Amino acid sequence: MKRKKSLNRTFLLFAASAVLLLMSTVGSTRAALTYRSENYDMKFDVSSIGVTLLENGEPVSRRDYVDDGWQEETGELLTEMLGEDESLVPGRSYEERLSVRNSGSIDSYVRVTLYRGWTKDGENMDTELSPGLIGLDLAGGDWFEDPSAATSERMVFYYRNILQSGQETSPLCTALRIDPAVARKVSETRTETAEGTVITTSFAYDGYRFYLKAEVDAVQTHNAAEAVKSAWGVDAEVAEDGTLSLKSASGL
């Protein structure tokens, strides 16, 4: 008899937990059902994240979460760098101010990853040529680099402050300059012919296209350290005033 009683209690407890589980689902469904009325829509500004990449103060690409969906626009960098019929001059400093705007409704932390390199066909990077000759004047300030993530082609920068909704970061970089050393590397090809040896010399960088790519990541500020770890895979520390820092990362 006692055994039967305890079994009943077990089933009761199971039933109670099942109801609890069901209620957790039903609760949100009920909220959805009562959210709208026939007369008017109530605009609920739920937490939505968004980020925009700016070049020389103008938006280039953005990705914002709006009305239960992502709104994206992807543009191209460096389109205004050269005038019509103007050719690229090694040594010249071209304005290239990259910054980030928080185009969402919640505060966020942001980081920018820059990739640079040389390509002949526009698709594959040439690993023989030096990405270091594509120079960027880094502004420093509130940006700091993660040296452990750096390669010759890649640089990763973090904005140390909370980027509030609608705000813009200070520029990450201010100018781009192709090192004149590109004109010093030449290729010499010797070909034996019936008339003798033909030596052909050509610039190693001639006809190559330099390439710059900027990737912007944004993450929520709530539970920042965990969010940064989960989204970006790095160990971050957040000070009381919201300043972000990485373990083993240094300033610019």
Place this chain on the structure above:
Amino acid sequence: MKNEQKKILGLTAAAFLLTAGVCVRPALAYFTTHVSASGGHELQLDFTTTVPKEEVRQWVKYLAVENTGTEACYVRVKAFAGEDIGLTWTADGNWAEGPDGYWYYRELVVPGSTAEGISIKVDKGIREEDFNVIVVQECAPASYGEDGEPLGWEQADWTGKADVVKDGAEAEDRGNEG
């Protein structure tokens, strides 16, 4: 009895863990977003080609250097002769004498243009036999400042060395030597 109670407790704990698991899962999703853009431009480089021109009239060599290439360049000239041969330079304001014996053209020589206005008067003294006065002309590619403007002739790089990557027969020879 004790076993029964343990079982009940265990099952209850499992049920709560299940419920807790349902609640915890959404909290592990974080608000993130990302965006990117890229771009670039082609680099076109060409060799600077200059052609020296000399005209001799009445023991005076009139010099000129024409840029026949597609890139602007700086130009300098120098003359060599025996010790007993006197050389007297005459140049207009476009030329400046350097401390190294070279005469430097002050302006950038753009493609298709010619640096001229310089001559050498040759004094052979008492010399009767044949002799040579050799004029050497050199050019250096134009250098540009950060503002995109060409640098002055004083800032031309005459010491730059090409980093040559050899290919073909010579590269093979060097490989064998190594």
